[in-house]
Amino acid sequence: MRAAIYIRVSTEEQAKHGYSLAEQRGSCYRRAISLGATAISEFADEGVSGATLDRPGLNALREAVRSGRVDVIIVRDPDRLSRRLAHQLLLTEEFERAGARLDFLDFTWQDTPEGRMFYAIRGAIAEFEKEKIRERMIRGKLQKAREGGIPVGLYNYGYTYEPQTGRVSVREEEAWVVERIFQWFVHEDIGVNGVARRLNDMGVPTRKRRGLWHRMVVRQILTNPVYIGRWRYKGIDISVPPIVDNTLWEKAQEKLKEARRLWAGRGRHDYLLSGLLTCGDCGNSMTGVYSQWWGVAERRYSCRRKNRGTQITGCRPGKMLLAEPLEQAVWQQVCSWLKDPDKLARAALESSPGVEEIHAELEHLEKHLKEIERGRAAVLDALASGLLDLDAYTRDKLAQLKRRRERLEERRAELTAGLEGGTAGHQGLSHLRAVAVEVLHKLDELDFGTKKSLVRALVARIIVSGRAGSGGHDLSGVEITVVSRIPCVETGESGDP
Ligand SMILES: [Zn+2]
Structure with missing residues (x-):
């Protein structure tokens, strides 16, 4: 760090108080060293009034600061720089703009009325400048925006x-x-x-x-x-x-909202119907609860709400349904729909992508499958030639590539199945039929995640009316209405697992 010290005494001060340059010089040097200065240059004005800015020592200091030779300027107090507030502010500004910092020895000066004034005004000026710059920028951008140009960059993907x-x-x-x-x-x-x-x-x-x-x-x-x-x-x-x-875009927003709702309904355990169940008696949605009944904890669905305002507290007493039979009933319904895929498929038509899009995506897929293959080949080559060890990292890398390839191949199969229908209008049909055919023969072995996504794909809402006996075990008095997502399929059926 390069320090510059500036010292000044006026003739008057010398005569009146016996002040000398030497006394200022000593404390300024000590300060510079304590700040860690590696080079110290001295600028002095002896017997010169602080009322003028035209002083040889000050001029030399300003020149040194302007040319970037100074990091910190050490002065006993702002009065040394100038006796006029306006000049003090001007010099402070000039130094700071050049990247040099002012360091005043006499800290008590800050507590004098002059000191407080100095900092108050400096602060106000800095604030004013900042505000002016900010306003200028915003005005410029708004102006451009109104003219139809785009102000600061629009850097969105796409x-x-x-x-x-x-x-x-x-x-x-x-x-x-x-x-x-x-x-x-x-x-x-x-x-x-x-x-x-x-x-x-x-x-x-x-x-x-x-x-x-x-x-x-x-x-x-x-x-x-x-x-x-x-x-x-x-x-x-x-x-x-x-x-x-x-x-x-709107559909995406709806689906995001729905996803948030589903997420909110998730409990500690997995509930196949969370987010889909509505109580037909009080209108509340029914959420999964893990509760005790006669000492046995089981999964249930309930319409009861806690701390959600008095109007929507749900049925009293709260409706409790054992999860297992309810889920089975709904699952039976979904299975019956899956067994009649054409009925389902027709409704899915509107949501199918076009032929060109499928081709474009297939092209991408092929390209990346080839890249993955090349990556795998490179790793295997390196292994064969001894450049690489079959350590945990390499094994993980290979497994990763394999997983990626499998997912891409699955997707390719999906897309190709979609294309088999021929025209764009039939893609959804054959796609869905393919899914149904694939799933049908192993309906009983599907894992929870797959079941859940199938239920979600085909069911819009489930309404449960009536009460169950024996702590939710007895569903004979309960009516379950499964509303399909697909308009052309009959809605509503009493579940009887
Ligand atoms: Zn209810």
Whole structure:
């Protein structure tokens, strides 16, 4: 750190108080050393009034600071620099702008009226400057925004922004990805996580080129109205070219809301019907509870609410249904639908992607499958030639590549099945039929996760009316209405497992 010390005494001070340069010099040097200075230069004005700025020593100091040769300026008190507040402020500003810091020895000066005034005014000026700059920037940006140009960059994924012209255009390869994100999320029940995982499996690069897609990024894309062409800047809507249509975007919002609802209903244990059950008597949704009955803890669904306001506390006493028989009843219904896939499939038509889109996605898939194969081959080669050990890391790497390949192949099978229907209108049909056929022969061995996603795919809502006896075990007095997601299928059926 390079320090400069500035010392000054006026003729008057010398005569009146016997002040000398030597006394100032000593304390300033000590201060410089205690601050860790590696070089100290001295600037002095002897017998010069502090009323003028034109002093040889001060001029030399200002020159040294301007040329960047000083990091810290040590002065006994601001009076040494100037006796006038305006000059003090001017010099302070000049030094700080040049990157040098002022250090006053005499700290008590800060507590004098002059000192307080100095800092108050300096603070006010700094605040004023900041505000002025901020306002100027915002005004400039708003002006540009109103003129239809885009102010500070629109750096969202899917768009290109030219700072010179403020022009925003769609970046084709990214826009394709954005559209896939929306399509997958809306039409397939893979969730935000599933979308992120598929993007990673496909090796789709992120904006930063490095790193993986994170569910938060996918969520941000799904919720951003910029993709229907509405970019909000400081409360102003600016039109940009849209990437997805309004209907698709709205569907995504609905599904996100639904996902949040489902998430909210999740308990400590797995509940097949959480988020789908409504009590037909009080209108509350029924959530999973793990409760005791005669000393035995079991999974149940209940419409009772705690601390949620008096109006929606639910049935009194709260309705309690044993989870197992209820879930079985609904599952039977879902199975019967799966056995008649055509009925189901017809309704799924509107949510199927177009032929061109499937082809484009297949192309991507093939490319990335090849890359994975190359990666695997490279690892295996390295192993064979002894360049790599078959340690935990390598094994993990190989397993990872294998998993990615399997997921991509699954997806490819799905897409190809979708294409077999021929025309775009039949893709959904054959796709769904394929899923149903695949699932039908192993309905009893499906794991909980698969069952849950099947239930969710086919069931919109389940309404339960009436009360169960024996702590929820006896469902004979209960009517279960399963509302299908598919309009053309009969809704409602009394469940009897
Ligand atoms: Zn109820």
